[in-house]
Amino acid sequence: MANVNKRGGKTLHAEIAGGGFAGLTAATALAQRGWSVRLHEKGPELRAIGAGIYLWHNGLRVLEGINALEDVLNGSHTPPTYETRLHNVTVSRETFNGLPWRIMTRAHLHKALEKRAREAGVDIRTNSEVIWADPSGKVKLVSGEMFEADLVVGADGVGSKVRDSIGFEQDRWISTDGLIRLLVPRKKKELGHGEWDNTIDMWNFWPRVLRILYSPCNESELYLGLMAPANDPDGSRVPIHYDTWVAMFPFLEPVLAEAAKLPSARYDRYETTKLNEWSRGKxxxxxxxxxxxxPALAQGAGCGMVNAFSLAIELEEVPDIEEALRSWEKRVRPITDRCQAISGDYAANRSLSKGNQFTAAALESARYDPTRRVYSW
Ligand SMILES: Cc1cc2nc3c(=O)[nH]c(=O)nc-3n(C[C@H](O)[C@H](O)[C@H](O)COP(=O)(O)OP(=O)(O)OC[C@H]3O[C@@H](n4cnc5c(N)ncnc54)[C@H](O)[C@@H]3O)c2cc1C
Known part of the structure; x- marks a missing residue:
């Protein structure tokens, strides 16, 4: 790869806050283009939180772009169809016209990204919390250390201190529904006859609102997303309230019994953040x-990875860093904004329960290929 990072004979340096999917992607894509990169993770180790994750064509193209696709494909799964059931009746089976998609455990994806980052020479520091950043390119750690960089990347998640210390204008809101995410053994034999390799999105509105998103990650691991309104004490309870879930989904008893054994489950509501701008200065x-x-369209991480990867490409092409950040946002942001809007609307109206909701508009971000900057499919 061309070593285009040297401007004025100096190697460019980036400080990155956050070792999640977006931070690791940005770090790897920059390091692969010759940047010196230091990544700060506030936790004692790099690890993914959550259970399983869907990646679509856009995220898979990023993985190919940073040379991590092979590792992710091994040990993940593409279901034959995305089946939607309403009150236990199948209302649609979607295959997205052949658009690539994949389900995996979060740990599997995270491990592949971490491996690529280390191979690319990223300096990864754990127990290293960034508490402040400045548009001039400075970051301060909780330890009191200060660093200066040509580029600072705030990939520190929904509660970003990089964002909040700079004071980006923002709207934030939280959903009325939430999800308990669990990884359990597949138990295919015990589940008996059925198309258990599919994604099965099971919605019930009566006698109460409960949904299970059944998502096989590989031969042995199953990702269960158990959705309930936040004001349903039994539906949102963790560890899960076995009787409540089995009463509504009796045919899933073998895997719900496994889910009920998991004490560390969490119930998470969905947060939305909308900023007036994604960059300031450096x-x-x-x-x-x-x-x-x-998460209705399962695109938060996918869009984050696309935008992180696209940032490195833009910086390769546009010599002035601040100008590159502005043109990067102009290029990629509209796709993410539209995805965020549809996803929010779907979640608020529980639209996926109708089936056949992965329309061309809903799949726009998934169809984007950031390595070629075109829509495929
Ligand atoms: C229920 C649910 C289901 C979802 N399903 C999908 C899906 O199927 N597909 C999909 O694409 N997306 C999905 N998403 C969205 C996806 O999980 C997120 O968009 C994605 O994890 C965000 O990645 P990130 O790297 O931006 O942030 P995070 O994953 O939050 O990572 C941030 C990292 O930064 C660290 N950190 C935080 N603060 C600091 C600091 N100050 N200094 C240093 N380090 C710090 C954290 O410890 C963490 O490691 C889902 C979300 C939810 C809630």
Missing amino acids: VALVGDAAHAMC
């Missing part, structure tokens, strides 16, 4: 720090 925000969204 600071760029990527991932949930910039655009946390409802």
Whole structure:
């Protein structure tokens, strides 16, 4: 790869806050283009929080772009169809016209990204919390250390300190529904006859609102998303209230019994963040720090990875850093904004329960290929 990072004979340096999917992608894509990169993770180790994750064509193209696709494809799964059931009756089976998509555990994706970052030479520091950043390119750690960089990337999630210390104008809101995310053994034999390799999105509105998103990640691991309104004490309870869930989904008893054994489950509501701008001076925000969204279209991480990857490409092409950040936002932001809006609307109206909701507009971000800057499919 061309070593275009040297401007005025100096190697460019980036400080990145956050070792999630967006931060690791940005770090790797920059390091692969010759930047010196230091990544700060506030936790004691790099690890993914949550259970499973869907990636679509856009995210898979990013993985190919940073040379991590092979590792992710091994040990993940593409279901034959995305089936939607309403009150236990199948209302649609979607295959997205062949658009690539994949389900995996979060740990699997995270491990592949971490491996690429380390291979690319990223200096990863754990127990290293960024508490302040400045548009001139300075960051301060909780330890009191200060660093100066040509580029600061705030990839520190929905509660971003990089964003909030700079004072980006923002709207933030939280959903009325939430999800308990769990990884359990597949138990295919015990589930008996059925198309258990599919994604099965099961909605019930009566006698109460409960949904299970059944998502096989590989041969042995199943991702269950158990959705309930926040004002339903039994539906939102963790560890899960076994009787409540089995009463509504009796055919899933073998896997719900496994889910009920998991004490560390969490019930999370969906946060949305909308900013007036994603960059200021030498600071760029990527991932949930910039655009946390409802997960209806399963695109939060995918868009974050696309935007992180696209940032490195833009910086390769536009010599002035602040100008590159502005043109990067102009290029990629409209796609994310539209995805965030549709995802929020779908979540608020529980639209996925109708089936056949992965329309061309809903799949716009998924169809984007950031390595070629075109829509495929
Ligand atoms: C229920 C649910 C289901 C979802 N399903 C999908 C899906 O299927 N597909 C999809 O694409 N997206 C999905 N998403 C969205 C996806 O989870 C997020 O968009 C994605 O994880 C955001 O990644 P990130 O790297 O921006 O932030 P995070 O994953 O939040 O990572 C931020 C990292 O920064 C660290 N950190 C935080 N503050 C600091 C600091 N001050 N200094 C240093 N480090 C710090 C954190 O410890 C963490 O490691 C879902 C979201 C929810 C809530």
